[in-house]
Amino acid sequence: MYAVHKLLWDIRREPALADRFRADPDDLLDDYGLTGEERDAMRSLDVKRLYDAGANPYLLYFCALQLGMPRNEYYARVRGERR
Amino acid sequence: MTATAPAAAQTQGSLVGVFATSHSPGMTGFPERAEAAQRNAVNDALAGLRARIAALRPDAIIAVSVEHFSNFSLANLPAFAIATAGSYRGPVTAEMAAFLNIGQRHYPGHAGLGEHLYRFALESEFDPALVQGDFEFDENFCVPLQFLDPQAQVPLVPVVVNGVNRPAPTARRCYDFGRMLRAAIEAQRLAQRVVVLGTGGLSHWVGMRESGDINEAFDRRFLERLSSGDAARLTDYRQEQIDEAGNGADEIRTWLVAAGAAGTGFDILAYEPIPAWLTGTAVAAARLP
Numbered sequence: 001m002y003a004v005h006k007l008l009w010d011i012r013r014e015p016a017l018a019d020r021f022r023a024d025p026d027d028l029l030d031d032y033g034l035t036g037e038e039r040d041a042m043r044s045l046d047v048k049r050l051y052d053a054g055a056n057p058y059l060l061y062f063c064a065l066q067l068g069m070p071r072n073e074y075y076a077r078v079r080g081e082r083r
Numbered sequence: 084m085t086a087t088a089p090a091a092a093q094t095q096g097s098l099v100g101v102f103a104t105s106h107s108p109g110m111t112g113f114p115e116r117a118e119a120a121q122r123n124a125v126n127d128a129l130a131g132l133r134a135r136i137a138a139l140r141p142d143a144i145i146a147v148s149v150e151h152f153s154n155f156s157l158a159n160l161p162a163f164a165i166a167t168a169g170s171y172r173g174p175v176t177a178e179m180a181a182f183l184n185i186g187q188r189h190y191p192g193h194a195g196l197g198e199h200l201y202r203f204a205l206e207s208e209f210d211p212a213l214v215q216g217d218f219e220f221d222e223n224f225c226v227p228l229q230f231l232d233p234q235a236q237v238p239l240v241p242v243v244v245n246g247v248n249r250p251a252p253t254a255r256r257c258y259d260f261g262r263m264l265r266a267a268i269e270a271q272r273l274a275q276r277v278v279v280l281g282t283g284g285l286s287h288w289v290g291m292r293e294s295g296d297i298n299e300a301f302d303r304r305f306l307e308r309l310s311s312g313d314a315a316r317l318t319d320y321r322q323e324q325i326d327e328a329g330n331g332a333d334e335i336r337t338w339l340v341a342a343g344a345a346g347t348g349f350d351i352l353a354y355e356p357i358p359a360w361l362t363g364t365a366v367a368a369a370r371l372p
Binding site: 051059079 | 151152156157158247248288289290291292294295330
């Protein structure tokens with residue numbers, strides 16, 4: 001989970017990384033060494049899966065906002081009300 | 084202070100006020116969403132605090148809060164940290180400034196007092212992280228200071244308690260850290276009149292499914308204990324109990340530091356459960372002798 005947390009934190013801190021993620025997530029996910037379930041969830045910004053896997057809620061929420069997800073959308077997704 | 088007091092006593096630092104408040108972004112960012120009566124109760128309490136702090140003419144404010152990953156990360160997350168910079172920028176980004184409706188600015192820091200607190204902490208067998216610079220504020224300090232020192236005039240020593248990633252310091256450790264702060268204040272002459280301000284809580288959930296809930300029973304029990312000044316009851320919190328009030332309630336640790344510094348009970352100046360601000364919102368002042 002550390003690599004996920006690092007990416008979540010870095011995207012919030014660096015607007016250029018958020019742009020890179022949106023343009024080509026695989027390139028960035030390679031750089032962070034993300035594989036398997038974590039990579040799949042991060043690639044699709046599946047906040048519910050990341051949340052259920054134990055991602056820090058602050059880091060997850062802030063990163064989702066930084067990537068343009070509206071607040072209501074984030075909460076609807078982690079609650080499983082919207083996919 | 085009488086005219087016959089020794090000159091040295093007049094320069095010894097003293098703790099002249101201890102206060103605590105929530106720091107919900109809604110307080111400045113979207114106040115209108117709260118019901119008017121609730122909003123006014125909180126705003127009136129904060130306006131009263133502002134006048135009290137101004138009347139105290141503090142030389143420094145030791146501001147105790149958490150840090151919402153604006154500076155620290157899981158690569159290095161201090162349980163406690165003391166900042167010793169001469170200046171702090173906040174809010175950390177233009178986006179956050181817009182969200183909080185607070186203009187970006189520089190807040191003055193009291194570097195000398197910060198350095199003293201850090202040294203005193205180590206000598207007292209506490210082990211905070213040292214933060215000499217590159218430390219920026221988020222809602223932790225910007226929201227309360229917008230009410231309490233809107234011109235950013237009083238030099239600050241920011242103190243951070245981890246309240247954003249578990250495990251976090253025990254309730255007892257936070258209280259004792261506050262006691263240490265008071266001893267440190269009284270063992271220096273760089274800042275004669277010092278205020279301690281805790282910010283955070285009470286119940287709320289950030290980034291969690293329960294966001295928008297408020298655990299009013301938890302909040303009222305906590306405030307009752309705070310009011311009593313009974314250290315044993317105030318520190319009788321295990322993490323599982325705090326969990327019932329959300330990850331945001333981890334921030335009551337900042338209130339416990341303030342309570343330890345005060346060593347007395349507090350007057351509860353406002354408590355409003357405000358779902359639109361996503362927070363059980365409280366304001367309190369210690370009954371210092």
